[in-house]
Amino acid sequence: MRIFKNLNKSPAGVVVAGIVVATCGVAAMPLATHAAPAHGIAIYGEPALPQGFDHLPYANPDAPQGGTIRLAEPGGFDSLKPWVLKGNAAWGVGVHVTESLMMRSIDEPFTLYGLLAESIETAPDRSWVEFTLRPEARFSDGTPVTVEDVMWSYETLGTQGHPRYLSAWSRVASMEQTGPRSVQFTFTEPDRELPLLMGLRPILKKAQWEGQDFSASSLEPPIGSGAYVIDEVDPGRSISFRRDPDYWGKDLPLMAGVNNFDTIRYDYFGDANAMFEAFKAGEVNVWRELSAQRWATEYGFPLAARGDVVKSEIPNERPSGIVGLVMNSRNPIFDDWRVRQALIEMFNFRFINQTLNGGADPRITSYFSNSVLGMGYGPASGKVAELLAPFAEDLPPGTIEGYSLPEGSERAMDRAAIRRALALMEEAGWTVQDGRLKNAAGQPFEFEILLNQNGSAMRSGSEVQQIVNIYVEALRPLGITPRVTTLDSAQYVERTNNYQFDMTWYERGLSLSPGTEQRLYWGSDGVDTPGSRNWMGMNSPAADAMIDAMIAAETTEDFTAAVKALDRVLTAGRHVIPVSFSPISRLAHAADLKYPDRQPIYGDWPGFLPEVWWQEAN
Incomplete structure (x- = not known):
């Protein structure tokens, strides 16, 4: 049966809303020229690994199997269903229990290789994609993974699942079974990225969930096709996964040296401090250290001193992504690049980084810095300049000519920065009057800095508070005294979802294969739509055009130029006061835990830990 989005099912040949719905998938196949079925697909060019490769380059096919790894997570959980909006799902279910048609290699910008699917076929313009299932693919209960399961999973996730699945599903014009083990998706328009996104959707067992309200939260252990099954659950406190000895895919080359532990356990803790104390006591095996200063000074505890850690x-x-304090341009006082630049000038990164971090980590210089997609220094040239030229008159200074952040001072008070900031504020209509910064009407320059008491994924609440405290003091010579408001997570999420803030802490991780998600991050549609990730309220025709050019690019050269141009628009837009980033991940771990000598280009990224690690016998 062919299924059309938002259409009712119909007998063959019946016209529904002007579209013929066919029950014979082969007869209904589009007339577009077929490419040959392939073992993998890359966003650009060809997959790096050839047909018949024997293992992923960052996996050790000789790794011993067995043992247990214990990991830590903050907070708690009340659901085992990570595919819906309701409930707080336990981490790991969607990683270890279920699988998708394709698997991503984290040693390439964006390349997928067949997992549940033995092959992928797509039109030259990528207006459709077809997957063919492996005949041996099985769920953990021994039943085969069928096209029916695939089609049910896609439609159910797209209509009842978490909103993150809606965007891709809304661009599917039709879905049909084209053979005993094949399913084809035809898109509303050609899209280079969409075939890859469709290959990454989790495949669930239809018989387990059919007839239920799929959108409801649940503690029912899901049946998946992955290498692990759920073993023990203590809601809110711990969950463990046991390696399935009958896992259907254990002999795939893609799985050589992957999924080596017999047991993976996640324990939940109230906060980061409790997690770190559990690690020091040996109750947790791995700790990701976010502070370079603590990495250098706080690892003399007993387990580390005797070499067990x-x-x-x-x-x-x-890419570094962007981390720092974001200014909400929906507030009129931030709707002037000169004001935003003045506030950037007053953030003395050099002093803050040295004081709180020992100066160990470099500053974020652009959204895609630390990668081949970064904008670089100096004037734009070549295709980057060509893309930006139509918008030249409306772009902030530095977008085309080149932009860099102020160097800062080793002293708390950066007098040169204060002079530059005062001059910019005066140009924007703000002057110091009676010790306070005011406009011509006598209205003071006032704003609120909103913080989450629990911190963020990359910074603890106390570290963010320290950064803000130093910044608030630095603003006093300018006649500005911001209000600082700290909220619990629920209140913070409510306010940020509705853009009810002036300035707040902001983190956006970016990959080597940015795509349509960039519209959610910086697209103009997010200015008025609640819940987008465009917290700065960026409304830039240039940014929208660069995102469109990036998505439409057919060559690596065009794609890279579009991202570099977007990076210039974002960075010179001066919406975020960036802080430091780490070009390395700092992992403290039990000495008997090992990982391959060859690490992927994404480094410590989903698919690395615990997937390709192993435990050596004592």
Whole structure:
């Protein structure tokens, strides 16, 4: 049966809303020229690994199997269903229990290789994609993974699942079974990225969930096709996964040296401090250290001193992303690039980084810095300049000419920065009057800095508070005294979802294969739509055009130029006061836990830990 989005099912040949719905998938196949079925697909060019490869380059096919790894997570959980909006799902279910048609290699920008699917076929313009299932693919209960399961999973996730699945599903014009083990998706328009996104959807067992309200939260252990099954659950406190000895895919080359532990356990703790104390006591095996200063000074506890805990640094080549204080341009006082630049000038990164971090980590210089997609220094040239030229008159200074952040001072008070900031504020209509910064009407320059008491994924609440405290003091010579408001997570999420803030802490991780998600991050549609990730309220025709050019690009050269141009628009837009980033991941771990000598370009990224680690016998 062919299924059309938002259409009712119909007998063959019946016209529904002007579209013929066919029950014979082969007869209804589009007339577009077929490419040959392939073992993998890359966003650009060809997959790096050839047909018949024997293992992923960052996996050790000789790794011993067995043992247990214990990991830590903050907070708690009340659901085992990570595919819906309701409930707080336990981490790991969607990683270890279920699988998708394709599997991503984290040693390439965006390349997938067949997992549940033995092959992928797509049109030259990528207006459709077809997957063919492996005949041996099985769920953990021994039943085969069928096309029916695939089609049910896609439609159910797209209509009842978490909103993150809606965007891709809304661009599916039709879905049909084209053979005993094949399913084809035809898109509303050609899209280079969409075939890859469709290959990454989790495949669930239809018989387990059919007839239920799929959108409801649940503690029912899901049946998946992955290498692990759920073993023990203590809701809110711990969950463990047991390796399935009958896992259907254990002999796939893709799985050589992957999924080596017999048991993976996640324990939940109230906060980061409790997690770290559990690690020091040996109750947790791995700790990701986010502070370079603590990495250098706080690893003399007994387990580390006697060598039972070791420190490893994992490099990466992925973009830095953007981390720092974001200014909400929906507030009129931030709707002037000169004001935003003045506030950037007053953030003395050099002093803050040295004081809180020992100066160990470099500053984020652009959204895609630390990667081949970064904008670089100096004037734009070549295709980047060509893309930006139509918008030249409306772009902030520095977008085309080149932009860099102020160097800062070793002293708390950066007098040169204060002079530059005062001059910019005066140009924007703000002057110091009676010790306060005011406009011509006598209205003071006032704003609120909103913080989450629990911190963020990359910074603890106390570290963010320290950064803000130093910044608030630095603003006093300018006649500005911001209000600082700290909220619990629920209140914070409510306010940020509705953009009810002036300035707040902001983190956006970016990959080497940015795509349509960039519209959610910085697209103009997010200015008025609640819940987008465009917290700065960026409304830039240039940014929208660069995202469109990036998505439409058919060559690596065009794609890279579009991202570099977007990076210039974002960075010179001066919406975020960036802080430091780490080009390495700092992992402290039990000495008997090992990982391959060859690490992927994404470094410590989903698919690395615990997937390709192993435990050596004592």
